Amino acid sequence: MTPDPIPRRKLADAVFDRLEQMITSGEMRPGDEMPSERVLMERFGVGRPAIREAMQALAGKGLVAISHGERARVLQVTAQSIFRQVDLTAKIMLSQSDDGLENLKSARIFFERGMAREAAAKTTAQDLDDLAAIIAHQRAMIGRPEDFIAADMAFHARIARISGNPIFSAVSEAMLAWLRAYHMHLLIWAGNESVTLDEHEGILACLAARDADRAEAAMRDHLERARALYSKEKS
Template sequence: MSIPNTSALKPLKKVKLSDFVTEEIERLILDNTFKEGDALPSERELMAAFNVGRPSVREALQNLAQRGLVEIKSGEKTRVTKPCAKTILSGLSGIAIGLLAQDKEKLQFEHLRQLFEIAIIREAAKVRTEEDVEKLSVALENNLAQVENYDRFIETDIAFHLTIIDILNNPMLASIYESLIQWLIRSRNPDTFAELHQISCEHHVRIFEAIKAGDPDRAEDEMRHHLDNVMNNS
């Protein structure tokens, strides 16, 4: 048999054995052959099943652990786990911090945070309950009390914003925000941002009042003003 057009053929890609094992086990997890909580076969059994050496199996299991699909504990069998937003985002942490070292990318992260929080605060202002308002009031008071303490102010600042996000009762949103803000804070100069704490407190008070009033337009305006100030001083 002749092949008329060899230029149309694509060469076979070389695949690392560990990547092959990773993809095959991942497929078995996704199609529920291995379910959450199940113990995977031993390393020796996996070596025999895939006809690979121990290093390839161990690297594959590490890959799966990084993806949040398995949990590896010393002296115990590797078990299938349920991936969550925190697991995924923690895997991105090193990449994010590297990007934030560059001014252009840092500004893009700040803009992403702005878009994220503005969408959230509009919804929060619409659906907040009296209980939500009480929790946010406590978070605000805690934040106002720490204006002179940089580390504690940052902690209570994050807690204030997370309390707003918690109004939507979506843990994934909280995980995304917590990772995003931690990345941004690690890229900031404490000396510069310490000077902005009093201004941030004033903004937080106005944000709280807008949510308490159940006014999404006002809440959006106040959050946009607050985050514009943060972006302009980043």
């Protein structure tokens, strides 16, 4: 039989598991300082390099924050922080494949149609006022491409927040951030600003009427038109 040895684990990996367990078990809570390197070295019987490598791995996963000259501090894990961990990977994937960008646009349309339905059922007067204010701000940003795009994305992110579900909000913000990696030349130069604003007004009207079917249809039509405005040329 051909030998199939089990590789020995790096000390840093074992230390990582112990530190992760301290956090997931509640021994260390969000906002707590992690024990000093010396305390951890004595507790686990390992050297400083293993502690530092494990701590850097925790930081890379968004579990702790490391500041020079201070102890690492446990972070509150949120839906937003989870998606930030894959932000770079997602942008690389999109830059390497036309299919990846098209799939993201399709996923966004599917997702935001659902968000429009959810918002139509749950929207409040404050939500409607906030969305109207975003549209007014976006209108004032005509001629300022980056600010106009930022307001456009703020409108869609605000609709997702109406759900009250932080995971929905995080998904919306992540997809919008990934799409923003691609400059939307045609949105400005083809004179489509007024069309975008009119469509936003139409979506808002459907939400105000609490008409889920019309809100979904308005969002679908808006995004189907807009999907062609995302160019693969980087800004």
